[in-house]
Amino acid sequence: MMKEKLAAIFSEQFPKSSDLEFLLSRDKPRELQEIFEFADQARKQFMGEGILLRGLVEFSNHCRNSCFYCGLNKNNQELERYRLGKEEILSCVEKLNSCGIKTVVLQSGEEDGLDPLWLKSVIEAIKAEFEIAITLSVGERTKEEYKIWKDAGANRYLLKIETSNKELYGSLHSGMSFENRLRCLRDLRALGYQVGCGNMIGLKGQTVKTLAEDILFFKENNFDMIGIGPFIPHPQTRLASQKKGEVELTLKVLALTRIVTKNAHLPATTALGSLEEDFRIKGLKAGANVLMPNFTPLKYKKLYEIYPGKRCISEPVGACAFCMEELAHSVGRYIDYSRGDSLKL
Numbered sequence: 001m002m003k004e005k006l007a008a009i010f011s012e013q014f015p016k017s018s019d020l021e022f023l024l025s026r027d028k029p030r031e032l033q034e035i036f037e038f039a040d041q042a043r044k045q046f047m048g049e050g051i052l053l054r055g056l057v058e059f060s061n062h063c064r065n066s067c068f069y070c071g072l073n074k075n076n077q078e079l080e081r082y083r084l085g086k087e088e089i090l091s092c093v094e095k096l097n098s099c100g101i102k103t104v105v106l107q108s109g110e111e112d113g114l115d116p117l118w119l120k121s122v123i124e125a126i127k128a129e130f131e132i133a134i135t136l137s138v139g140e141r142t143k144e145e146y147k148i149w150k151d152a153g154a155n156r157y158l159l160k161i162e163t164s165n166k167e168l169y170g171s172l173h174s175g176m177s178f179e180n181r182l183r184c185l186r187d188l189r190a191l192g193y194q195v196g197c198g199n200m201i202g203l204k205g206q207t208v209k210t211l212a213e214d215i216l217f218f219k220e221n222n223f224d225m226i227g228i229g230p231f232i233p234h235p236q237t238r239l240a241s242q243k244k245g246e247v248e249l250t251l252k253v254l255a256l257t258r259i260v261t262k263n264a265h266l267p268a269t270t271a272l273g274s275l276e277e278d279f280r281i282k283g284l285k286a287g288a289n290v291l292m293p294n295f296t297p298l299k300y301k302k303l304y305e306i307y308p309g310k311r312c313i314s315e316p317v318g319a320c321a322f323c324m325e326e327l328a329h330s331v332g333r334y335i336d337y338s339r340g341d342s343l344k345l
């Protein structure tokens with residue numbers, strides 16, 4: 001039964017939700033192993049043995065939103081806010097570039113004060129000095145802003161949906177609209193960005209049915225990158241008392257997403273590495289092919305606290321790059337220092 005279901009979701013253009021729900025409900029160690037091994041084979045077939053690196057620079061923790069799961073939410077008065085200047089960002093990019101990394105991810109909260117022309121000038125300065133791809137992750141913006149940054153040289157954009165279920169989305173976000181999220185994803189695609197999406201595992205109200213819908217949503221939208229991480233409760237949020245997402249379920253969603261989407265870039269997320277142990281290793285064995293070393297300056301790293309217990313917040317900038325080599329070797333693979341553009345182009 002397992003074999004047929006796995007073969008079906010792999011071969012069908014649009015897998016059945018019921019097959020995904022069946023697989024998401026498996027919990028015996030032998031069954032889980034079968035799912036992870038199938039995903040690992042698919043990863044090998046479509047992505048090869050190389051693990052791509054994306055250097056993360058969290059340049060501002062200001063945010064206008066109040067997502068119920070996120071420590072950066074605007075109501076968190078205990079968080080010291082920061083914003084890096086252009087020169088500080090360029091210095092981070094120089095460090096990651098000197099480690100051989102060919103992608104920088106410029107990430108921030110969704111801040112009102114972000115001047116689109118300032119970000120444009122940052123993109124242009126990076127492009128003038130370094131031969132690297134730029135991924136932006138600065139939230140919901142107008143199509144005009146997305147266009148300014150694309151024209152300036154940005155290549156990719158990450159905008160996680162967290163859940164593709166409109167009702168559940170509404171229960172996690174006040175003052176935000178599911179339709180606008182979808183509008184942003186459409187605009188980004190229309191402008192020629194490589195588009196990344198993703199979800200969070202372990203949310204209250206989430207079921208195997210909504211998770212199966214998430215995987216089908218990723219497939220239908222043909223995303224170039226998909227980030228899947230466990231929910232980790234943050235004390236300064238409305239969801240502080242809820243329990244965290246299960247590792248096994250996170251790994252199952254990751255593995256099934258690999259099998260269904262084939263050649264999307266899937267990171268072993270930092271959230272997955274921030275639980276009791278570094279579960280990124282398991283992620284790499286269940287379909288992931290990307291790691292995201294952090295190049296945010298040390299003094300700011302701990303302030304970009306979407307969830308608590310984030311891994312590696314006291315390591316000096318650049319230390320992560322070497323750690324990535326060790327992670328790759330531990331799973332018998334190697335770090336691929338190429339740009340790692342979308343294979344869907």
Ligand code: SF4
Pocket residue numbers: 063064065066067070071072073074108109110139306
């Ligand atoms: S998830 Fe993003 S938009 Fe929501 S509060 Fe956190 S930083 Fe802001």
